[in-house]
Amino acid sequence: MSQPTAARDGLSVGEAAREAGVSIDTLRYYEREHLLRTERTPSGHRRYSPGDLEWIAVLTCLRETGMPIRRMREFATLVGEDDDATIGARIDLLAEHREDVLRRIRELEANLAHVEGKIAYYRGRSAG
């Protein structure tokens, strides 16, 4: 209990989930969706390396910016090919995503202004 699993190299799925701030089911789901591959212990338990955790952080970042799983799979495939010839494609994909995110931020800001206008309107109305 003092050093629960530090000696094994790699974290269990439960530990990795806690570290990464996602659910165990999400990690397994990502694997089914081919966003992630993991080593297994001889008995079939998943083991997560520090590199895996970094990759999960990348996935989480893409998800939080609204990238669909389908698109994340494309990216994961490019990265998984581990071929420098795919680097251009990776940049293109990320750059396109960047534009999407910027567009969405601008949309949010525009709509936010309307919400604020509405708030101001109600404040005026309640003040009489």
Next chain:
Amino acid sequence: MSQPTAARDGLSVGEAAREAGVSIDTLRYYEREHLLRTERTPSGHRRYSPGDLEWIAVLTCLRETGMPIRRMREFATLVGEDDDATIGARIDLLAEHREDVLRRIRELEANLAHVEGKIAYYRGRSAG
């Protein structure tokens, strides 16, 4: 055909949908969800007034900023009560939503920086 429906007062659901930039099904769905009430012609067809269109624009703005339907229903209920005593509650709801949106914008911006970092990394790798 030259003045299709301008003489009737109020737009048909198809016309309103086109004006508002949403689908006919969405308008009917919003009505089922009690976000919207509409007048009906004697034969039961929906009629949308300019005020209805303004309200639809508000709903669309809230949706585009990610407000769940459930919450929109709360707001619609407050507005529908048409009682100045609910104005404080409307302000509170919108102000809370405003905070949510601001939070999400900040999150997006933070994650965007990571995406940009990744792009820069790949650019370096492909140049180097």
Next chain:
DNA sequence: CGTTGACCTGGACCGCGCTCCAGGTCCTAC
């Protein structure tokens, strides 16, 4: 050795926000 808890799999299920469909009505134009 038995118990306990974390893990495995395949597959069903969920909440969300629509979207589509069948079967019917209604209105206009020819």
Next chain:
DNA sequence: GTAGGACCTGGAGCGCGGTCCAGGTCAACG
């Protein structure tokens, strides 16, 4: 009067991104 198109209803279906469950295995502890 009949053809066409827009409308009505209730309810099923969909894509997404997980989430949950049953039934079984594995690992560490006492």
